[in-house]
Amino acid sequence: MNVESDLLIESMARLFADLAPSTAPGWEEALASRSMQLRAREQVSTSGLPDLLVGQEANGFGGGWSDAGAIFGLAGSEALPYPVVESVLANGLLHEAGLLAVAGTTIGRADSSQVSLTDSTFTGTVKAVPWASHCEAVVLQVGSKIVLLRIANRAGVVSRRNLAGESRDDLIFEAVQPIAVGYLPEGALSLELRGAIARTAQIAGALESVLSMTCDYVRTRQQFGRPLSGFQAIQQQIAVLAAETAAVGCAAVAVGKSAAERRSQSTVAFEIIAAKLRANEAAGIAASTAHQIHGAMGITSEYKLHLFTRRLWSWRGEFGNDAYLKRELTGLIRGLGADRFWQFLTTMDPVDFGQVAPN
C-alpha cells in the first residue's frame, strides 16, 4: 500500500476510535438511538469514507479493495454499531453501475425468486437488510441489474435484529418505482461477493481484538496465586486463538489483493468464497475459545468481549453461511474436475514480474 493509503487508514482508525462507544452499555444505546445513528452518519459522510470505492473522476477517493479490506478490518476491530461498511459497499456498487449515491444507503440481498423488477416498478420482499431502519435507501442486485430503492414509509419495514443487536430488517416493496436502475458491467464483482469480502475483513478485525483482549486478560487475572498466563492449559488455548486469528488476517489481505487485481473471474470468486468459509470456521472456534478462557467475566454484559463474539457469530452467517459457501466452492471444483484442481490453485499465486532470479 502507498502513502496515501497509509494516511487514509490512519485517519479512519482515529475516526472509528472516536465513533466507538466507550463502555459496553453504550453499544445498546447507539443501536437504538436515531440521533446517534444520524450523528455517526454525518461524521462518516464528512470524512468522505462512503465514497472510498468511488472513482476520483466522480469525486470519490478512488480506493481499491486492499484499502477497503483494511478499513473494514478496522471497523470490525472496533465492533462499530453503525452502517459504515455497508455505506462503502453501497456507494461503490452504485458507482460501478453508473448511478449516483443517496446519503445513507445500505445494501441488501434480493432473492430472485422473491422479487420482480419490471420496466418501472419493483415488487417483493428483501430479507435481513443490514441497518435498513437507520438508512434512507437500499441497493440490490437483481440478475445483472443494480436497483436503488428508497426506504420510504410506503415500504413496509419489518424490524429485526441479528445476534449482536444490529438491525437486519425485512423490506416489503409493492410496485415501487426505483430511484434508479443500472447495469453491473461484465466481470464486475457481484453484490454477494462484495459482502463476503467485507464480512471476512470484519471477522479478521474482530478476531484481532478478541485475541488482544484475551491476552491482556490472562496476564492480569490471577488464580492459584499466579497469573492465568502461567498455566500451560491456558497457553495452549491462546495458541489456538492466535492461529485462527492469523489465518483469517492473512485471508482478508489475500482477498483484498485478489479483488483488486481481478486476474480472472473464477479465481476471484474462488478466493473470496474460500476466505469467507475459512473466516466462518475461525469465528466459531475463536468465539468459543475466548469465552472459555475468560470464564464468567466473558459473559458479563459490562465486559466488552460479547460485543465481538456476538458479531462474530452474526457475521459468520451473513453473505455466505457455511452450507451456501460449500455448495458454491464444490460447484467450482466440479466444473474443473479433481485432476485440474491443483493446477487451478497454483495459478492464483501472486507473481512478481519484476523479480529477477538471483543467478
Next chain:
Amino acid sequence: MSPTTFKFPLAAFPENIAELRQEVREFLGKELRGVPAHARARSWSGFDPDFSRKLAAKGWIGMTWPRRYGGHERSPLERYAVIEELLAAGAPVCAHWTADRQSGPLLLRFGTESQRMRSLPKIASGEIFFCIGMSEPNAGSDLAAVSTRAVMRGGRWRLTGTKIWTTNANRSQRMIVLARTRDPGQARHAGLSQFLVELPSPGITIRPITDFVGEREFNEVQFDDAILDEDALIGREGDGWKQVGAELALERSGPERIFSSAPLLMELMREATTASDSSKSDLVAKLVAQLWILRKMSASVARRAMLGENPALEAALVKDLGTTFEQSIPMESHALVDPNSELLDEGEFERTLAYLLPFSRTYSIRGGTREILRGVIAKGLDVR
C-alpha cells in the same frame, strides 16, 4: 484499533514459476505413472534412492546452494514451488529430504570448507543421504536433556551414548549428532555441540525399530567410544543449541507441514465429484478453504526467511495449523467410509486412508510436538 499482531505479507513468486511447475509436473507424470495413491501417501516418508538421483539430475536437490558446492543458485521461492509440486503429487522424497532441507543448509551456514566440500556436492547429486540424531531415551521434547557425550582425546572427538527414533539411520551415509561437550552448569542449554558423523563406522551400532504401520525407518543408534573424523565438529563447540534452533526453524513451516495427506485429499476430491450425496463434497470444500490460506501463510514465511528475517512465531503458527489440517484429512474422511468396507482391501480412497489414519498421528509429533509449538506461540504473544 488493534494493530495486526502477525506478519504474513503475501509472497509473490518469480515470473518463471509457471514454467518451472509445469516442468516438475511433466517429470512426475512420467516417473510416478501407475503409482497408486496409497503408495504416494508415503510422500516424504517414501524412501527411493533412484528417484532421488533422478531428481538430482534435474537440478532439484540443493537448488538454492552455491554452484561451487554442487548447488544451482535458484531462489528459495523456486525451491518452494518444486517442493510443493513433489509433495502434492506424493513423490517419494524421503531419501534426500533431510539433507536438502536442513543438513545441507546447516553445513553451509556453520560448517568448515572441508565439511562442505566433502558433503554438499554429493547431497546435490543424490549420492549421500543424511539423518539427524537429536532425540534420546531421556531427551525428547526436552532436547536440553541430551546426555550423549563427546570428549576430545588425542586430538580426536570420541562419542558415547544412545540416540533413538533416528529416522533413516539404517540407510543414510551421514548423521548430524547433537552431543554434550561440557556439563550444563547453570544454563541447561549450554555445553551442547553438533558433529558430522559418517555411517557406518566402528563403535556405532544401528538397530531398526519397527513402527505400528510396519515400516522400519526409526532406529536406535548406540555410540561406544566411537572415534570421529578430525574435522567432525560443526560450528563452534558449545553453540549446538543455537545452531539447532536455526535448523529447526527451517523445518517448521514448509509445504511438508501441509501436504503430507495430499494424495488422500485428491482421492476424496475424485470421489466427491461423482458422489450423489454431499457429505464428501462438503468436507472437500472445508479442506480446500483451509489449504488455500495455508499455502499463502507458508509461502509468506518462506519469503521472509529468504529476506533474512526470523519469522519464528509465524512459522510455529503455520506448523500448528498445517499439521492439524494434514491430520484432519484422514480423520474426517474416515467418518465417510462405507460401513461395509474393510479399509485394507477396498479402493484407493480406503487403502490410502488405511495408511494415513494411523501414520498421520506422527505429523504433530515430528519436528516439535504440538504442545511445544503452542508454548512457542504463547510466548511469542508474551503469554508466559
